[in-house]
Amino acid sequence: MSCAPRFNYLLQALPLKIPIEYFHQFNMLCNKFIWNGKQPRLKLKRLQKPTESGGLGVPNLSLYHCAFSLRHLTHWALPPERAPPWIHLENYLRNPLPPLHLATTKLSPKFQKHPIVSFLQYVWKRAAAILGFNSHLHSQASIWLNPSLCIGKSPFIWNLWVEKGIFTLYDLYEGGALKSFEDLRALYGLPQNQFWRYLQLRHLLCHVFGSPTFPPSDVDWSTQVLSTLGKDCKASVFYAMLLKNSNNDLPTLKRTWEIDLNMQFSDIEWANILRNGKKLSRELRTRLVQFKILNRLYWTPHKMYRAKLRPSLNCWKCLNILHKLSKMVWLSLQNFLYWEIHLPSRAFFLMMQNGFKLH
Numbered sequence: 001m002s003c004a005p006r007f008n009y010l011l012q013a014l015p016l017k018i019p020i021e022y023f024h025q026f027n028m029l030c031n032k033f034i035w036n037g038k039q040p041r042l043k044l045k046r047l048q049k050p051t052e053s054g055g056l057g058v059p060n061l062s063l064y065h066c067a068f069s070l071r072h073l074t075h076w077a078l079p080p081e082r083a084p085p086w087i088h089l090e091n092y093l094r095n096p097l098p099p100l101h102l103a104t105t106k107l108s109p110k111f112q113k114h115p116i117v118s119f120l121q122y123v124w125k126r127a128a129a130i131l132g133f134n135s136h137l138h139s140q141a142s143i144w145l146n147p148s149l150c151i152g153k154s155p156f157i158w159n160l161w162v163e164k165g166i167f168t169l170y171d172l173y174e175g176g177a178l179k180s181f182e183d184l185r186a187l188y189g190l191p192q193n194q195f196w197r198y199l200q201l202r203h204l205l206c207h208v209f210g211s212p213t214f215p216p217s218d219v220d221w222s223t224q225v226l227s228t229l230g231k232d233c234k235a236s237v238f239y240a241m242l243l244k245n246s247n248n249d250l251p252t253l254k255r256t257w258e259i260d261l262n263m264q265f266s267d268i269e270w271a272n273i274l275r276n277g278k279k280l281s282r283e284l285r286t287r288l289v290q291f292k293i294l295n296r297l298y299w300t301p302h303k304m305y306r307a308k309l310r311p312s313l314n315c316w317k318c319l320n321i322l323h324k325l326s327k328m329v330w331l332s333l334q335n336f337l338y339w340e341i342h343l344p345s346r347a348f349f350l351m352m353q354n355g356f357k358l359h
Helices: 003-013 020-034 061-077 087-094 099-103 115-131 159-163 181-188 192-209 220-228 235-246 250-261 267-276 284-294 301-306 325-331 333-342 345-353
Strands: none
Touching: 003 061, 020 061, 061 087, 061 099, 061 115, 061 235, 087 099, 099 115, 115 235, 159 192, 181 192
16 A cells, blocks of 8 residues: 555654544545445454454554654663664753653653653553553553652652662562662662661552562563664564554454364464465455455355345355355355365365265
């Protein structure tokens, strides 16, 4: 789709909140184009899945916008030697905390009115909801000014601990357990008079996580992607991750086929089925037929009869009554003869053994 790159050029240049109506309008245009102005028969979210996952790869501009904004956050997570040259300016504005902590801290009135900062925090929360983690309670989350970590019902910050280099929850845990005060003193040089603050913090973490041996959950992309990607990181990494977790109605399709075929598919087998759908042929019409069969877009004569679209429930080619889509594809008389010739004898026997019997 040639128009998607043009939209993406604007989206990556505008780290601002765009009204959701614009994305809805784009989705309506996609549906109108794909279904030729007719009533859509599949959810657009399924069509937006990659082709190897059973979709058509229709662009999701809303997730693209989110992915481009997440790429900006990666620059804040890079070490100084790999960070962009302008990062020190943002560090100065956000002093004493690193700018990445804007995503997990309670914003001051100045930053609440800042359109870019407030939008990046919104994007972080949306990504957390899609990927399934708490946006304020993960290993890379800030301890300070965190609305989910409150002492006296309000977020807090201890400047001495910040000066010593303690910023995130990850700094407090090691080997699946909360570090002792002696370990923190050895690592960060905390004075002995900060022991009572350590007790406060330990009590808070035990209250939030239930136990000092229960560390905050890691987030795959925050612990791996942010730490490994360089300045030329691609938004496609984030887009693929968000798209994979945004909507998954394919298990329902899998169960429908299992009931229809009277057999069970493992996750690996089902993934291969989805992946091989586009490998059947290079010819687009044949691949479209495969896609329609896989997503059960073809109506059986029996279903058309029940919808009062046909006067008879018999197949119009072989005159048999075929209730299921699988039997229409496999056992309509002409198709049956084709599979009998082209399938190996063992595969044909297994097909018949799994309940496919000619009516």
